[in-house]
Amino acid sequence: VQKVRDSLCDEEKKRKEEEEHRQAQLRLRLEKERKVVAKRITMEKEVESIANKLQAIIADMKYLEQSLDGAETLEQMASETRKSVSQAGDIERALSSRKSALQGLGESKKVEKKLVEEHESAMGK
Numbered sequence: 001v002q003k004v005r006d007s008l009c010d011e012e013k014k015r016k017e018e019e020e021h022r023q024a025q026l027r028l029r030l031e032k033e034r035k036v037v038a039k040r041i042t043m044e045k046e047v048e049s050i051a052n053k054l055q056a057i058i059a060d061m062k063y064l065e066q067s068l069d070g071a072e073t074l075e076q077m078a079s080e081t082r083k084s085v086s087q088a089g090d091i092e093r094a095l096s097s098r099k100s101a102l103q104g105l106g107e108s109k110k111v112e113k114k115l116v117e118e119h120e121s122a123m124g125k
Helices: 002-067 071-124
Strands: none
Touching (some): 002 071
């Protein structure tokens, strides 16, 4: 009888340890999802900032185009326009890169969301 009790006690301990390990793994997954979401939000803000800068540069370029009124200042303004175009190109490339990264995160988020749902379902059990 004592052996059976000891065996049952050992099985219960083992079950508890396995459950604790599973819960720890689920907590780690949830924390990872939170970090991914936080990173995605940060990147979205960065993309928005880049887009705003791009709009400002485009507005500056339009203003410069409208301001060209003399042959004397034409070369100076052309230089500024080239600089703005270069900056706009850099920003556009950065924006494109961020959008690609966000799309990748969007796919990752779907997978992570499924994991979180499974985690929540498992936690509910």
